[in-house]
Amino acid sequence: MQLPPEAYSLILRHVGRRADLSALCLVSKRFQTAAERELYRTLDMVDTSVTIILCEVLAKQPRLSQLVSALALYPNDEGHGGDGSNSQERHRLFSSPSTYWASVSRALQKTIYLHSLRIYMNSGIPTNHAWILGSCNFQLHTFHCDLAWDKYLVSFLKAQRELSDLHISDFNEDTPENVFISTRSLRQARTLPSLSILDCTFTEAVGVFVPGRPVTHVKTCFSSSNSEAKRAELALLLANLRLSTQPLHSLTVADESYTTTFSLEFLSSLVRAFGPTPRLRYVGPLVLPVNGRERLVFYGHLARLRELRSAELDVSEWEPPPVSFAALRGLARELHLFVPSIVTLVFVRDLEPTVLQAMDGLWQIADNIIADTVWRTV
Numbered sequence: 278m279q280l281p282p283e284a285y286s287l288i289l290r291h292v293g294r295r296a297d298l299s300a301l302c303l304v305s306k307r308f309q310t311a312a313e314r315e316l317y318r319t320l321d322m323v324d325t326s327v328t329i330i331l332c333e334v335l336a337k338q339p340r341l342s343q344l345v346s347a348l349a350l351y352p353n354d355e356g357h358g359g360d361g362s363n364s365q366e367r368h369r370l371f372s373s374p375s376t377y378w379a380s381v382s383r384a385l386q387k388t389i390y391l392h393s394l395r396i397y398m399n400s401g402i403p404t405n406h407a408w409i410l411g412s413c414n415f416q417l418h419t420f421h422c423d424l425a426w427d428k429y430l431v432s433f434l435k436a437q438r439e440l441s442d443l444h445i446s447d448f449n450e451d452t453p454e455n456v457f458i459s460t461r462s463l464r465q466a467r468t469l470p471s472l473s474i475l476d477c478t479f480t481e482a483v484g485v486f487v488p489g490r491p492v493t494h495v496k497t498c499f500s501s502s503n504s505e506a507k508r509a510e511l512a513l514l515l516a517n518l519r520l521s522t523q524p525l526h527s528l529t530v531a532d533e534s535y536t537t538t539f540s541l542e543f544l545s546s547l548v549r550a551f552g553p554t555p556r557l558r559y560v561g562p563l564v565l566p567v568n569g570r571e572r573l574v575f576y577g578h579l580a581r582l583r584e585l586r587s588a589e590l591d592v593s594e595w596e597p598p599p600v601s602f603a604a605l606r607g608l609a610r611e612l613h614l615f616v617p618s619i620v621t622l623v624f625v626r627d628l629e630p631t632v633l634q635a636m637d638g639l640w641q642i643a644d645n646i647i648a649d650t651v652w653r654t655v
Contacts, residue, residue: 317344323351332384342387349395382409391415398423428454444476460489480514488520496529515550524556529652540564544578557582558655561589576615587621609640623648
């Protein structure tokens with residue numbers, strides 16, 4: 278007796294292990310079809326030798342490669358390569374990096390329905406492999422890319438019409454091909470027209486990706502350490518952010534050294550740039566001033582962000598440090614008096630975050646919230 282397709286999908290929802298899904302492929306043709314769909318929908322390729330084998334399977338069997346919608350690659354990710362029992366086989370398969378990347382390239386050309394691609398590179402591994410994206414026909418929604426910025430990566434991005442969430446770890450403003458994706462005006466961009474979330478290491482990239490596009494969430498980092506150079510970088514960053522075709526909802530700007538003085542200057546510039554009614558819902562990281570008068574000025578700037586719901590506050594300068602729940606709750610209550618719209622706060626001390634959330638009027642530690650993702654979700 279054959280079951281309806283919905284019944285197979287319902288059964289597979291209760292199968293947690295991939296090994297069990299593989300076993301179900303041998304039960305019947307109907308189970309094989311349903312189980313393969315679950316097996317290949319999301320792939321995390323960690324082990325080098327397994328990655329090469331799996332990529333060859335995808336390259337040779339379009340029936341399977343067309344099932345893949347999300348793919349994550351961890352090239353030569355040490356610590357995830359197994360117990361060493363098959364090290365000779367892995368060495369044979371990974372005799373040179375070109376073997377690995379050639380296999381990945383062939384597989385990507387066949388995953389025509391891929392929507393999410395994440396490429397995570399360890400430090401020390403060469404990153405100039407964006408050529409693997411050539412001849413790819415998929416339209417991504419999410420792209421995390423640790424590959425080097427070059428003409429191949431620009432060419433790939435130029436063709437992505439549905440990409441909404443982009444992370445790039447590298448950028449070179451002197452790459453000539455940048456002109457193909459840059460608008461630098463309010464004119465609607467023809468490339469990357471759906472981009473809304475941008476996570477980039479360099480503020481210069483904001484000037485290429487934000488103008489003319491509906492970008493609402495931005496995470497970046499100051500390149501300058503000198504105060505005057507940083508002010509100029511901030512001014513250019515805010516000018517480029519204002520060229521988005523949608524109101525900015527979230528802004529995260531990391532810095533190699535956080536100070537009270539620059540946090541106050543940053544907030545003041547931010548409010549002036551997006552006044553009189555900024556739509557920001559998240560901002561950070563900002564140094565929470567220790568001095569009471571400076572803290573009142575700080576709260577005054579935040580109060581002008583009337584839709585602010587979340588903020589990241591650095592309390593590393595505080596002595597004694599507010600590490601207890603009671604101390605953090607006290608600071609949250611104090612801020613809430615001036616910014617009643619706030620519901621989530623990320624307190625950071627020496628790079629260690631603690632998330633507090635207001636639930637039914639009470640501030641509680643939110644262990645279920647990942648601090649690094651708050652800026653994305655507002």
